[in-house]
Amino acid sequence: MFTICNTVVLTALATIPLCAACTPARRIDSRGNEVITSINKVDIQDFNLAADKLVQSMTISGVFAKSPNQPAILGISRITNDTSDQFDTDELIKKIRIALLQTGKVQISTTEGLGGKAEDPMAKGTRDMREFQSGKSNEMPRMTDFTLTAKILENSVSAGDTKQTSFIFQMSLTDTNTGNAVWEGEETVTKQGQKNAIGF
């Protein structure tokens, strides 16, 4: 009996490192606590965290709720990635757009963009055609009430083998009627460690 129990326990113990060493690929919750945290890269959870905090700050400020035009129209202006990590800034901006749209107090313009470029050229063409056919092409269309600009910065330091990287997400909201910033927000995500890890 003793030998059987001993064999079972020893086999179980020997299996643990083998199982840990050969984790098969699997899908995980991208908002959960199993995602990989990297030191020198902006992770998906960094975008989630920054977007969540910045939208919360923007919402509490009440700038969209106070706008004379309801819902207010927001245009997306220059978004700058000044970090050493190459990523599409839509990873951040799209989350903010979705969260703002859900509040019902703002709509995002896809026919007005930076440098006169429409994000959705087909929608712009259809709107222009509709205005031309209705004889309103000479009238001033409703412009964006606010524009959003953002910059993402990086600050890295190390002490011995430990690295620390801060990603700073800065955002400004400008009232196009006055040309003045009516809200500004900054969120810093700092990560420290020697190597990438799974979890928070």
Add this chain to the structure above:
Amino acid sequence: MPRLLQFNLLIFGLAACNTMNTVVPLSNAAPGTPGFKQIVTNSWLNSKSNVTDVKEDVVNGDQKRVQLSLYSDQATPQSISYRFEWFDANGMRTTGAAQAWQTQRIMPRETIIITGIGPTPNTTQWQLQLLDTNLPWTQ
């Protein structure tokens, strides 16, 4: 031999005990009692993130805002993670674009304040989920 088995069970037990604590508001709380309920499945986590106060209000006319005070009874700095879940009047879950787990450092005997805003105007109910990020044997 029984000691070896006990040791193995302890290791497996510790690895599996990072369960979640949940805080829910009580709509029918009696006067003088807390207007919330803590569902504690992890008492270690509760000792470093005990909810002591909950406040609710409405911002921008229709968006629910919740503020919770969390107290740590521990003698060393701790980390916790939290996430808000939001529901409409029918109890249906409303998902925000960026509702993710957030990590928060809490110092010894400190009370921290965390805030959440409902993602949509029709959000009326909420719950807070708490999870441990540094476990006693990893410090």
